[in-house]
Amino acid sequence: MAYSLLRSAELVSAVGGGANLTDAWEELLRAHPEWSDATRGAVRDLTWGTLRDYGRADPVLRRLMQKPLVEPWQALLKVALHRMETRPENLHTLVDQAVEAAAHGAPGLKGVINGVLRNVIRQADQVERWRGADEVARHRHPDWWIARLRAAWPAEWEAALAAGNLHPPMALRVNRRRATPAQVLDAFTEQGIAARELDNGALLLERPCPVDRLPGFAEGWISVQDAGAQWAAQWLGVQAGRVLDACAAPGGKAAHILELADVQLTALELDPRRARRIAENFARLGLAGEVKVGDARRPAEWWDGRPYDRILADVPCSASGVARRHPDIKWLRRREDIPRFAAQQAEILDALWHILRPGGTMLYVTCSVFDEENRGQIARFCARHADARRVATGGRLEHQLLPTAEHDGFYYALLSKLA
């Protein structure tokens, strides 16, 4: 336990210093090929959990300490507090393990760490009151994030924040070229895997499960894809013709389109490393689509001059709708990042509009919950382009999916270009 606490503290501390969690985690795994599944699981759970618990430690540590410890020891306290709150059995053993974690790297801090954590145990009721009185600790999101959501969604914001703190659900997309949802569910039942079908055909697992234990995964029957992302192919409404997925990696939505319709699809991606993952996914699923590396803002560099019938613009965004999967997002994003994302999205949309044929449609998608990237973005786009018309999908002109227990947060709006 001491070892896992320390490794997790180092990761939490790295994210606090601006590191991307996925990159830092992969680097750590490469450095420790000897780790057992149990060690990997323990470090991951502690780290992801502590980061999901944004703001829970601060009001406590602020009151119990005169000044923060140097890193990673302040992060060690946060990891320990997370563990104490989520697994309140054997608290004293946990404190001993946290002290043990400090013993080698910072023996001089053993006393402070011991004192702070034992105070947390002694003053448990007070600790709860401090957390209850602190909005950030209550909602586990940055204050500016809470304020934006509350202003935009006065009735829904609290439920959306609470759902954003849950362990993410695991949903699957069924490759309709190879199987039906009923066939997949039958195969799951035989293996004792509980799942159910949602409105849009996505399968929601009762409990997340490693993909290699899922029957049909290796055969390309299914892919992991959040249920909220599985509206894209349906709402883009593809049957035939030329389709561009302009921001395509790792290729989940592009593959879904190819599973549903015989179209000529180009999957464009700016990052060459990520573009390779699109090709790998197409190969596993037995799909034929063209993969191109290029910048959606600069069609002159990669476009063949023939307009597209349909464009999917699943643009880079704050990823605020999927923060429970990447909890470092809550620590790394700043309020001033949102207008930067919005400007980049507008640039992509404007460039893509020129290569859409008159009469064609473009589906705008983000995994953001912020208006500036969503409703506001589309309103500004329509004000700039007199030939843009909004088209209803699923009976509505736009869909802001806020995170729930079933799906992540997404925004969708379909635009058609006047012929």
Ligand SMILES: C[S@@+](CC[C@H](N)C(=O)[O-])C[C@H]1O[C@@H](n2cnc3c(N)ncnc32)[C@H](O)[C@@H]1O
């Ligand atoms: C939200 S993700 C796309 C997810 C993908 N559609 C799927 O369903 O699997 C956005 C992607 O756009 C890429 N991207 C960012 N800026 C881009 C640009 N200017 N042109 C093309 N791709 C870009 C990012 O590297 C990232 O892979």
